[in-house]
Amino acid sequence: MLVVSMAAVARQRALCVETGCWPAAWILGCPKCASTSVWLLLHDSLGFCGAELAGLLEGEAEWHEKETHFWSGRGVVNTSMVPVIGELFTELYPVRKVGDSCASFVEGTPDNLRTIDAATLLKKSAPPSVSGLFRFVVVLREPIARDLSWYNHVRRASRKLLREHECNVSVSYEEYARCHAEKFEATFPRSQEKGLWGGVYKLQLDLWTRWFDRSQILVFDFASLVVYNTTTYIRTLASFLGVDDDHIIPATIPHRNVVGAGDNQQRTIDCETRDLLEGIFAPWNEQLYALLDQDHRAKRAWVGEPPFRPFDPMPCHHHY
Numbered sequence: 342m343l344v345v346s347m348a349a350v351a352r353q354r355a356l357c358v359e360t361g362c363w364p365a366a367w368i369l370g371c372p373k374c375a376s377t378s379v380w381l382l383l384h385d386s387l388g389f390c391g392a393e394l395a396g397l398l399e400g401e402a403e404w405h406e407k408e409t410h411f412w413s414g415r416g417v418v419n420t421s422m423v424p425v426i427g428e429l430f431t432e433l434y435p436v437r438k439v440g441d442s443c444a445s446f447v448e449g450t451p452d453n454l455r456t457i458d459a460a461t462l463l464k465k466s467a468p469p470s471v472s473g474l475f476r477f478v479v480v481l482r483e484p485i486a487r488d489l490s491w492y493n494h495v496r497r498a499s500r501k502l503l504r505e506h507e508c509n510v511s512v513s514y515e516e517y518a519r520c521h522a523e524k525f526e527a528t529f530p531r532s533q534e535k536g537l538w539g540g541v542y543k544l545q546l547d548l549w550t551r552w553f554d555r556s557q558i559l560v561f562d563f564a565s566l567v568v569y570n571t572t573t574y575i576r577t578l579a580s581f582l583g584v585d586d587d588h589i590i591p592a593t594i595p596h597r598n599v600v601g602a603g604d605n606q607q608r609t610i611d612c613e614t615r616d617l618l619e620g621i622f623a624p625w626n627e628q629l630y631a632l633l634d635q636d637h638r639a640k641r642a643w644v645g646e647p648p649f650r651p652f653d654p655m656p657c658h659h660h661y
């Protein structure tokens with residue numbers, strides 16, 4: 342049986358209202374940035390539980406346990422519903438589970454980071470005594486690698502996701518990326534939720550820091566978390582989430598990819614496409630690094646947040 346951290350239980354109890362709770366932890370994003378692995382770490386090793394949704398098919402229930410998509414713009418909530426959103430949402434996280442089967446709750450919809458209205462709606466819906474206690478986790482991955490991973494994901498996804506997609510995914514990644522690059526220019530500066538905007542992290546962080554204190558948001562770079570410094574980063578994450586040192590904190594992070602290894606995935610891209618995309622992302626990446634650096638210097642970030650490691654360039658191959 343999992344031994345739950347009492348410190349985490351106490352934190353979570355402060356977020357419960359009547360029969361339901363607001364999750365203490367939120368994995369905000371980004372999609373294809375190891376959000377499932379972080380969720381599994383919290384769920385399997387640190388005693389966090391996801392949402393309890395009744396009446397869903399088995400596979401869907403497992404997915405929604407991590408991702409409620411309540412705030413991510415799929416039509417579930419809008420501003421007119423603010424007075425009742427809290428009541429509806431907290432029903433998904435029953436207070437009876439806290440300290441029993443769950444140390445705490447976590448919401449892990451990775452689309453939340455880039456959804457334009459998510460932070461606003463959440464801030465307006467949660468009581469101030471509660472919203473100041475939220476802990477948000479953001480993992481950011483080199484944007485071209487993230488986009489390639491998303492392309493592989495969509496190619497195997499449901500017809501619905503394919504229909505929603507504005508560029509054809511049945512072509513090579515290079516062709517798909519060129520289509521998005523053209524739309525990126527055309528749609529500036531809106532549509533932050535679509536296509537290449539998914540990798541413009543500076544603007545996504547701005548959406549959240551407008552409404553929540555920066556010290557409530559822990560920003561990790563993907564490579565340090567999953568490759569270079571996993572053990573330390575897991576300890577940092579646990580400490581940020583209020584899991585006490587007495588709790589056994591794992592040294593490794595799971596590796597889950599919903600697409601499934603061995604599926605016919607595209608893993609490398611040509612250098613022409615890499616350079617085209619790099620030209621789009623590089624100025625935004627620079628703005629992101631500058632923002633994070635300022636947050637650290639001005640002590641706006643949580644004191645334990647490590648310096649952000651700039652992204653390694655996306656590898657590519659030349660055609661000869």
Ligand SMILES: Nc1ncnc2c1ncn2[C@@H]1O[C@H](COP(=O)(O)OS(=O)(=O)O)[C@@H](OP(=O)(O)O)[C@H]1O
Binds near residue numbers: 375377378567
């Ligand atoms: N531990 C570890 N080490 C290395 N890589 C890892 C790890 N955990 C997750 N991943 C990679 O993250 C991608 C999946 O991210 P998500 O779970 O956020 O995807 S999803 O948005 O929930 O669909 C997916 O990336 P791609 O393989 O490039 O598609 C996973 O392989």
